[in-house]
Amino acid sequence: MHEPKGTSVPLTGPRRFVMDLVHFAHQVPSVPVSLWMNVSPLVGPRQDHPARPSWAVLFMKAYAQVCAENPPLRRALLNFPWPRLYEHPQSTCALALERVQSGEEGIFVGLFRAPEGQSLGQLQEALVWYKKQPLDQVGIFRQAIRISKAPTPIRRWLWWSTLHISGYKRAKRFGTFGLSSYGALGAESIHPISPLTTTLTYGPINNAGAVCVKLVYDHRVLDGAYIARRLLDLEARLNGPILEELLRPMGGRAPLAGPHLFLGAEVREPQGG
Secondary structure (H helix, E strand, C coil): CCCCCCCCCCCCHHHHHHHHHHHHHCCCCEEEEEEEEECHHHHHHHHHCCCCCCHHHHHHHHHHHHHHHCHHHHEEEECCCCCEEEECCCCEEEEEEEEEECCEEEEEEEEEECHHHCCHHHHHHHHHHHHHCCHHHCHHHHHHHHHHCCCHHHHHHHHHHHHHCCHHHHHHHHCCEEECCCHHHCCCCCCCCCCCCEEEEECCCCCCCEEEEEEEEECCCCCHHHHHHHHHHHHHHHHHHHHHHHHCHHHHCCCCCCEEEECCEEEECCCCC
16 A cells, blocks of 8 residues: 655745745844833723724834834844945834735735824724735735745845845835734744844733733844833833824824825825725
């Protein structure tokens, strides 16, 4: 009787993207720093907000505000033609999203330019757009799919050149900080990896409003004590300006006017509402 044999499964675009991400993330000596935060004051106002922004949006804007006040968080190490630090004038958040391509769940990244300058309502609309829009109608997703079809040497060259030659292009195409969380699934990432200088993640929020928040940083660019203080700043931002915006009349939502630009795509916000 013959033993049953397995089958060879070809690599899909989402798998190639993750392989490239892991390849370059492993070159970063990253260290996680965690802090338990109390976000219970935000629970009710968030539910009552007209847009009911996701926790990812709240953390994104709060951390972007911290980055605006702390330029080192907007720095990145570039290695060509010589090692140097580049500081971007504003933050761009790279938010990991799960989307389905050709029947397979895969990771895609939505980019949010200067979240600190947008309302929670605008950020939530952009997040929903990234989640619901067909993949081929989102510029950055379309580009990721196209690059994933290239041979490995070409893909790796494109990643390396973008990460190490031009700080401006690095921030434009990859963002200045990452955000990823499994908290909504009841799980927590122990040490997420990324080629970016900092990556923010958080676990489930318990019934008392407590949540473990981690900031993973590139030790070549930043140090642990500095990151620990920024986590305290993040908690203060969440329970300060972010809470105030949630409580503001009309949910702190700015009027919608014309096209709103995000890196990788032009998003025309829905009118009315």
